[in-house]
Amino acid sequence: VFGHFPHTLQHLLQCWSLWRRYPNSKHVMLLDGMQNHSMAKGSSFNIGLTRMIRAQGIIVDSNFTEPKNYSQTYEGDANKLFVGVTTKFKGYKIADTEDLKDFRQKMLESLSSHRDAIESCSKNLHIDNPLFPSNVTKPQQHALPMPRIVIINRKGARRLLAPDSIARLLQDELGLSYRPPVVYFEDFSFDHQAETFLQADIVVTPHGAQCTGAFFMPQCGSLIESFPLGLDYPVFYGRLARISLLNHSYVYLGTNMQAEAAEVMKTMTSRKVARNKQLCLPAPRILEAVRTQIDEWRRCCGFGDEAAVMS
Numbered sequence: 001v002f003g004h005f006p007h008t009l010q011h012l013l014q015c016w017s018l019w020r021r022y023p024n025s026k027h028v029m030l031l032d033g034m035q036n037h038s039m040a041k042g043s044s045f046n047i048g049l050t051r052m053i054r055a056q057g058i059i060v061d062s063n064f065t066e067p068k069n070y071s072q073t074y075e076g077d078a079n080k081l082f083v084g085v086t087t088k089f090k091g092y093k094i095a096d097t098e099d100l101k102d103f104r105q106k107m108l109e110s111l112s113s114h115r116d117a118i119e120s121c122s123k124n125l126h127i128d129n130p131l132f133p134s135n136v137t138k139p140q141q142h143a144l145p146m147p148r149i150v151i152i153n154r155k156g157a158r159r160l161l162a163p164d165s166i167a168r169l170l171q172d173e174l175g176l177s178y179r180p181p182v183v184y185f186e187d188f189s190f191d192h193q194a195e196t197f198l199q200a201d202i203v204v205t206p207h208g209a210q211c212t213g214a215f216f217m218p219q220c221g222s223l224i225e226s227f228p229l230g231l232d233y234p235v236f237y238g239r240l241a242r243i244s245l246l247n248h249s250y251v252y253l254g255t256n257m258q259a260e261a262a263e264v265m266k267t268m269t270s271r272k273v274a275r276n277k278q279l280c281l282p283a284p285r286i287l288e289a290v291r292t293q294i295d296e297w298r299r300c301c302g303f304g305d306e307a308a309v310m311s
Contacts, residue, residue, distance in 0.1 A: 005045040006236075008211045010092055012049065013243075016103045021056070028059045045212060048190025052110040083214040090241030094277035100243050104215055111191050120219035121301035122148065122201070131181045131199050147182040147201030147222075147297045149290065156186075157276040158206040158228060166204070166281060173287055174294070185210045202293050204286065206279050207250075211237040215244040220300035222293035226286075228277035229254040230270070232261030247296050251285050 012029075019027045032047070094100050105208060123144075131150060149170060153163045160166065163182045171179045184192050187303045197216035205211060207225045214223050214237065223241045226233065227250055234250045234257075241248035264274045297303075 004209065005043050005049070006209045008046055008049060009212055009240075012053075013092055013094045013100065013103065017099045020099055020102060021095075026059065027057070028061060029053065030061050044188065044190045045193065045209075048110070048194075051190075052107050054139070056106055070298055084217060090233075091236050092243060093239070095242050097243060097245060100215060104244075107194070109217070111194055121145075121297075122218075131183075131196065139182050144298060144303050145301075146174070146176055147294060148199060149176070149202045149204065150196065150200035151182045152196070152203055152205040152210050153182055153206050154186075154206055154208055154210060155184055157249055157278075158208055158231075160206055160226065161280045166286060169283055169287070170204075170290060174290065180204070186228050194203070201297055202290065204290065207231060207233055207237070214240055214246060217244065217246055219245060220247075220297050222249065222296060224248075224286075224289050224293060225250040226279050226281055227252045227254075227257070228274060228279055230260045230264030230274035231277075232257050247293055247300075249289055249293060251281060251289055253281075 015029065019025075049291075050060060060149070094103075131148070151160070151163050151167055152159045167182055168178045170176060183196055193210075193213050194216045197213045198218065200217060200221065202222045202224065203211075203214065203217065204224045205226070207227050211223060211225065214221075217223070221238060223246055225237060225248075227234070234248075238248045238250075261274075264270045
């Protein structure tokens, strides 16, 4: 089922694994009328996905009726028709991490900037990087390199309150040479969203659809989500992070996520209230979360070994 773009990607990744295992076959994605409208005229993310899919020679057919019709249209022999049906589940699945690497590379090739590679473990924060303008930098206070931290906020439900204050807090308390930029994806093109993730080593963001492009993040990257009281979905983007070879953590603004979420899920009204809450992140908790992921980034990049050699 295609529609809201986080769920579009859920199904598309499964299809991609199937298509890679039959490289010489004709690849077809079947949509009904509603699904086709979402892919063609929906979010900028869905439109970007559709552009990429068609660039790979995949047929996007919006006249879905019965599978038997496609045995004549695309194969000519029903015995040679292989139909894969994706299932509803929590989070993201793919047959092999190599499938996701291939998917990500094909997506990058479809970008207007045509980024051929994802820069990982960068020591050059401000070179050709519009997210980190020089007018917000100050002397670096660390011997070890620091990751590129970006705050992706939302304009509607579950937005971070005082995001600029969070950015100043991270800069001052972590001794960053820059202030983490605060961006909003609501008005971003697909290419702009992808470029933002490409330039971020650590993303701080509320739980929401803007996390879908996290698979664009560089190797050793981390996604830090925040959840309001009663909302319990860390596994959803947590699985996307895992298959993308990223770290994932979250800040929950409650005391017992499982019990409080079970209470909230009893009625549609309470569920809606929980999903629409704004987020006020406690300074100690977001600092702890970011510090932990900085350590993970350095460990993954091997910068800890570099410090040992320097000493």
